[in-house]
Amino acid sequence: MDRTEELFPNYDGKGKDLIRQAYDIAEKALEGQTRGNGKPFMEHPVNVAKIAADEIGLPAECIAAVFLHEAQRFHPETDIMTGADFGKDVKTMVDGLNKIATIKPKDTRLEAENYKRLIVSYSRDPRVTVLKLADRLEVMRSLDIFPKLSRERKILESLMLYIPLAHQLGLYNMKSEMEDIYFRYAEPEQYRAITNKLKSTEGDRQKLMTQFIEPLKNKLSEEGISYKLKIRTKTAYSIWRKMQKQKVPFEGVYDVFAIRFIIDCEPDREKEHALCWKVFSRVTEEYEPDTSRLRDWISNPKPNGYESLHITVKNKDNVYLEVQIRTKRMDETAENGLASHWSYKGIKHEAALDKWLTSVRHILEHPEDVTHGGTSGYYEDDLPSPPEKEIFVFTPSGELRKLAAGATVLDFAFDIHSNLGIRCTGGKINGKAVPIKEKLHTGDVVEIMSGKNQKPSADWLNFVVTSKARTKIRQKLSEAEFQKAAEGKELLERRLKNWKLELDDEDLAVLMKKMQYKNVNAFYAAVGDGRIDIAEIKNFLDSKEGGRPVEDTAARQPDKPQQPSARKPEGASDDILIIDARNLKSLDYKMAKCCNPVFGDDVFGFVSIKDGIKIHRMSCTNAARLMEKYPYRIQKVKWSDSQGNSSFQVALKIVAAHESSVINEIFDTVNSFKASIRNFNVTDNDRNGTYDIQIRLSVPNNLELDKVISQIRVRKNIIKVSRL
Numbered sequence: 001m002d003r004t005e006e007l008f009p010n011y012d013g014k015g016k017d018l019i020r021q022a023y024d025i026a027e028k029a030l031e032g033q034t035r036g037n038g039k040p041f042m043e044h045p046v047n048v049a050k051i052a053a054d055e056i057g058l059p060a061e062c063i064a065a066v067f068l069h070e071a072q073r074f075h076p077e078t079d080i081m082t083g084a085d086f087g088k089d090v091k092t093m094v095d096g097l098n099k100i101a102t103i104k105p106k107d108t109r110l111e112a113e114n115y116k117r118l119i120v121s122y123s124r125d126p127r128v129t130v131l132k133l134a135d136r137l138e139v140m141r142s143l144d145i146f147p148k149l150s151r152e153r154k155i156l157e158s159l160m161l162y163i164p165l166a167h168q169l170g171l172y173n174m175k176s177e178m179e180d181i182y183f184r185y186a187e188p189e190q191y192r193a194i195t196n197k198l199k200s201t202e203g204d205r206q207k208l209m210t211q212f213i214e215p216l217k218n219k220l221s222e223e224g225i226s227y228k229l230k231i232r233t234k235t236a237y238s239i240w241r242k243m244q245k246q247k248v249p250f251e252g253v254y255d256v257f258a259i260r261f262i263i264d265c266e267p268d269r270e271k272e273h274a275l276c277w278k279v280f281s282r283v284t285e286e287y288e289p290d291t292s293r294l295r296d297w298i299s300n301p302k303p304n305g306y307e308s309l310h311i312t313v314k315n316k317d318n319v320y321l322e323v324q325i326r327t328k329r330m331d332e333t334a335e336n337g338l339a340s341h342w343s344y345k346g347i348k349h350e351a352a353l354d355k356w357l358t359s360v361r362h363i364l365e366h367p368e369d370v371t372h373g374g375t376s377g378y379y380e381d382d383l384p385s386p387p388e389k390e391i392f393v394f395t396p397s398g399e400l401r402k403l404a405a406g407a408t409v410l411d412f413a414f415d416i417h418s419n420l421g422i423r424c425t426g427g428k429i430n431g432k433a434v435p436i437k438e439k440l441h442t443g444d445v446v447e448i449m450s451g452k453n454q455k456p457s458a459d460w461l462n463f464v465v466t467s468k469a470r471t472k473i474r475q476k477l478s479e480a481e482f483q484k485a486a487e488g489k490e491l492l493e494r495r496l497k498n499w500k501l502e503l504d505d506e507d508l509a510v511l512m513k514k515m516q517y518k519n520v521n522a523f524y525a526a527v528g529d530g531r532i533d534i535a536e537i538k539n540f541l542d543s544k545e546g547g548r549p550v551e552d553t554a555a556r557q558p559d560k561p562q563q564p565s566a567r568k569p570e571g572a573s574d575d576i577l578i579i580d581a582r583n584l585k586s587l588d589y590k591m592a593k594c595c596n597p598v599f600g601d602d603v604f605g606f607v608s609i610k611d612g613i614k615i616h617r618m619s620c621t622n623a624a625r626l627m628e629k630y631p632y633r634i635q636k637v638k639w640s641d642s643q644g645n646s647s648f649q650v651a652l653k654i655v656a657a658h659e660s661s662v663i664n665e666i667f668d669t670v671n672s673f674k675a676s677i678r679n680f681n682v683t684d685n686d687r688n689g690t691y692d693i694q695i696r697l698s699v700p701n702n703l704e705l706d707k708v709i710s711q712i713r714v715r716k717n718i719i720k721v722s723r724l
Helices: 003-007 015-028 043-056 059-076 087-101 112-122 127-141 148-168 172-184 190-198 202-222 236-246 269-286 328-336 351-365 368-370 411-414 418-422 460-462 465-500 505-515 520-528 534-543 625-628 662-671 702-712
Strands: 227-233 259-264 286-294 309-314 320-326 389-393 402-405 424-429 432-434 446-450 565-567 576-580 587-589 603-607 615-617 636-638 648-657 676-685 688-700 716-722
Touching: 003 015, 003 043, 015 059, 015 202, 043 059, 043 565, 059 087, 059 127, 087 716, 127 148, 127 172, 172 190, 190 202, 190 236, 190 625, 190 676, 202 227, 202 259, 202 411, 227 368, 259 269, 259 328, 259 576, 269 309, 269 418, 320 328, 328 662, 368 648, 402 411, 411 418, 411 424, 411 446, 411 465, 418 465, 418 662, 432 446, 460 465, 465 520, 465 534, 505 520, 505 534, 603 625, 615 625, 615 636, 648 662, 648 702, 662 676, 662 716, 688 702
Parallel strands: 259 320, 576 636, 587 615
Antiparallel strands: 227 259, 286 309, 309 320, 389 402, 424 432, 424 446, 565 576, 603 615, 603 636, 648 688, 648 716, 676 688
16 A cells, blocks of 8 residues: 555545655655654654644645655755646645744744744745644654753743644644643653542543433433533643642642533534533533533634533532533534644635634734733633743854843853853843843843953852852852862861871861851861961860860650551541551551652552552652553552651752752751751762752651752752652
8 A cells, every 4th residue: 555545544536646746755855864763754744744634634735735845844956846736825835834944043032922923924824834833743742852952942932832822723632732741841740740640530530420421311312412422631731730820739620621512413503502502401400500600602602713612510419510512513623723624525715714714813913912802811721831930042053051040141151161151251142242240031142252361250159040150150269268278278287296186077167166167168278378376276175174075966866757557437438548647457558669658748559469558649650650550459548637646758859059058058957847857868960060969858747848848949059859
């Protein structure tokens, strides 16, 4: 079978011929080109074409345009008008895609609205915009094959440009999938926790749907209504956004899923509306509706073509359910937008499609109308927000660099290379000369100016914000102090040897505290330059009566953590294990070492073969695998209302600036809460100029742990804190 026949079986003979000729041109032009995974580059246009054909339903001309565009992108000399007669529409689309491909982020400075306007200006045929979105979706699905910097750049572009564009075009399936991929890479732990929660509650949702439809079956059958019922679950990203916005846990998001009626009927609008309202009547007769949450997008469709009836009802158990009612035609439009009307079935023009195209172009060309309320009321979902704590800037060659918000030209110089930062005298932002303390913004193209005689000054520390810049500046400023400290230490050791005295670590600590020096280098440097009189140190050592003053350092050892136990209280459901601090007689369980659950964490139980029930966090890296491979061994668990006196072991990973004071800062922070340190390990990371710290704590609950983590994070020298 011909390759294109296998890939695109749903087109007629003429469409298949068109696609076959375009495919052959691309295959020849892309021969020898590979992707990051080593596979032929031809894989990319094939995947994009499959999305356009199977998931959106675009005609053969669009599929041919995808292949011809990729051929010309690598070989601009390729003449697509020779041989096959592809027609004017194909040529227009290829020309638009080629122009969009030439847009570089430094040209648009990643300003989303300008970028979208540029895409529209190059899209004389609106299908070009849809094909560009299909291209970006394929890239997002293949993110793993790209290097880290390139991957971060594509994620940022998708968040700021392509996800909002898909939303405005009504391509909700595309939008939702790109959002979830972005979420998976940007917030991996939160993504795991929410997706695992969705998996663990899937059975509950199916049960609710079965109970919901049972009393309605006969009534709908008597009405002669043919329908399909399906559960529409919010994406992990949408749930996370709602949790953030409403400041609620997963369980506090009440519209995690909706029950959707998809009515099978002829695409006659009058008949469709009548059937939708009949189903609505039967549902609201059986269940108590919340009329304040009625959304009628049948009588007044959204500008992007979305039609559906939404209502929230309450069942006999006082559980609120969102119900969506639509026909098969409406569902197709809701899933793939009105772009699906460019199908290979030959639908070229209709009033609704033309109206939508006009609306899309107006929205893209006049974004201020949306901002000021023009059509914004039609969009109930919040669009993604750009990151607030980071900026993304580019080198003159177009290389992406991620920096903390508020970063300056000097921060950027140090991010490129430490030596460049040390010699930095200023820079150019988008071609304009600026001083080293000039702040940068996302999308800026930055060029660094340097001088051989430039040296860092203490003033630099007043305006740089990145830890790397601060660390390197301090290191350079400290070089003289290190040299002086070495001289001072050698001088002191020589004098002490002559006097037959010793200065051990504890004596040194007492002296530093007495003389108000925060670190050893500063102390020895003061000895070296004469600010500390060595005779004063001798007098201190001579004054000790029989040795060093002894401080009462004995600390009460914390009680051994009680192993929490589990029980089933009276009236509790048989399938839920309650974890508390009472004695456990008939049930054995352990906290999983891979994720170290703490009282208050979202958890589930896994019935192991030898060790009884193991309790895992929902965000555990092993959770998805266990739920997928062994669903019959998953045990629902929850913490009891009464915590008792339990304590839990938890591990943290901390990346900190190379500052001697940072260790004491961490100890002070932990000790200020109901937590104790059980293990502390520090490794120097010379490559990054940081400390890599692993710390094991004993804490009573996750609330206290969150306090510890949040307070460590706000410390000046802390770069990153993560829970292991």
